[in-house]
Amino acid sequence: MKAVIKVRLKNGILDPQGKTVNNALHHLGFGSINDVRIGKLIELTIKEKKQDVARKKIEEACKKLLTNPIIEDFTYELIED
Amino acid sequence: MKAVIKVRLKNGILDPQGKTVNNALHHLGFGSINDVRIGKLIELTIKEKKQDVARKKIEEACKKLLTNPIIEDFTYELIED
Numbered sequence: 001m002k003a004v005i006k007v008r009l010k011n012g013i014l015d016p017q018g019k020t021v022n023n024a025l026h027h028l029g030f031g032s033i034n035d036v037r038i039g040k041l042i043e044l045t046i047k048e049k050k051q052d053v054a055r056k057k058i059e060e061a062c063k064k065l066l067t068n069p070i071i072e073d074f075t076y077e078l079i080e081d
Numbered sequence: 082m083k084a085v086i087k088v089r090l091k092n093g094i095l096d097p098q099g100k101t102v103n104n105a106l107h108h109l110g111f112g113s114i115n116d117v118r119i120g121k122l123i124e125l126t127i128k129e130k131k132q133d134v135a136r137k138k139i140e141e142a143c144k145k146l147l148t149n150p151i152i153e154d155f156t157y158e159l160i161e162d
Binding site: 006007008021022024025028030032033034035036037038039040041042043044045046047048057058060061064065066 | 087088089102103105106109111113114115116117118119120121122123124125126127128129138139141142145146147
């Protein structure tokens with residue numbers, strides 16, 4: 001199975017990188033673009049026969065290593081081969 | 082409108098960050114996880130009335146600033162308010 005994990009900063013958490021990109025876009029003439037937020041897109045393969053086992057492992061990996069649960073949220077989707 | 086942009090390293094481009102995370106996952110006992118690739122998830126709002134104008138601007142912003150077209154690919158979706 002393949003997993004696509006979207007990691008986003010929680011609402012209310014400042015995103016200095018996004019702010020910087022936002023400003024740079026304005027300087028380049030993209031004045032209609034705003035509210036830039038930058039997160040992570042993590043893709044991986046997982047060899048488990050049962051989807052519920054795969055889900056459990058991915059959620060555990062997200063909580064233990066892939067995200068910082070204090071400032072980040074994640075969502076993911078599993079794609080069967 | 083809101084745009085969600087997925088930025089991925091092109092196939093064949095080494096991903097040392099993904100490799101490091103992959104190894105760390107194995108050390109933590111997630112042996113069934115492999116092929117970790119780490120990209121960016123960029124979310125923004127764009128104030129354009131016409132979808133085709135919004136699409137053009139987002140593609141231009143991706144090529145000029147948000148991605149490195151030599152090593153990265155992007156896909157995006159527009160979400161109407």
